[in-house]
Amino acid sequence: MKTQVLAASGLGLFLTAAATAQPVSVTYPVPTLDRWMYPFGGQPGRETSIPIFGAIEIPGFDDRDGQGLFGFTTTAEVPAGLPVARYRVVSARLTLTVSVDNQFQYDPSFDSFRSVLLTSDPLYVADTDAGKPVEVFGVGYRNGWTAQTFGEYNTFGGAPIIPPSEGARNCFSAIFDQNGVATDVSRQVRQRFDVTPMATGQIAAVSPGGWVPVGTKVVFDLDVCEPTSQAYLRKNLADGQVRLMVSSLFPAQGGPEGGSGNYSAYYTKESPLANGNTAMLELEAIVSNGADFNNDGFVNGDDYDLFASFFDAANPLADFNGDCFVNGDDYDAFAEAFDQG
């Protein structure tokens, strides 16, 4: 699978044939919005730093308590409003810059929710590596808010209006089912389930377990090959903006040791200290014309022939359903689109 991922991500491997839709590569060096999703944030959207931490099993707080919402408007480079199947995200990388000095330990890998339970809990297991991973999820909404209506400066949550409140934030770290329905993972510890994020933060300059200096880049390569993540990102492009939520179970309160001040934080575009080190998104995407595979404005046998030749060559551009494999599923998906004209 790793090889397939790399093959589909390497621009050089895309053959330039006919007028088949090619990937576009875009870098967004500054987010359209960055916002601390925390019930006590005094100036929502105007923070100069976004701390990411948990309040593990503390009544009235979500386990993933301080979260960071980042959004990038993509309409200038990737036309919005097309059917979602027209979009394919080949790669997506979010980069954040650490705004605190040696305040947290780098953990590059998955930790079960069980590692932040009280040691007296029958499900408790010890954490086998220092720190907690910092993770990226898609964004879910409640209380009638949507990606179109919830902005950088809107109110944190619904009832109870006076915080603390749990399960009430208007947008949240989410996983999605096959139909795109969001599940809030912010209370996963008390609700007792593990989650797989779209990406886990990686740091090239620090060894696992090491303390992370201010200015360090944390890179999140989103797993675009995971179907629900690909579907989320496709819908984002159709909506004209990519939105991501960063969160973690670094316990500021609760957890086996009672919590600490050892958690990460990141510069925002409002920070006078950021010096260009705001959240950045690097995106590689394809906007296809569906069954009009050669983009000549007609759906006919030429498209079928061209698709078949790409398919036979296992060209990544024949990955019609965007799962990072070229196989019979793509042939079926193309044939279905072709039959529909």
Ligand SMILES: [Ca+2]
């Ligand atoms: Ca902001």
Ligand SMILES: [Ca+2]
């Ligand atoms: Ca750990």
Ligand SMILES: [Ca+2]
């Ligand atoms: Ca055509």
Ligand SMILES: [Ca+2]
């Ligand atoms: Ca495929």
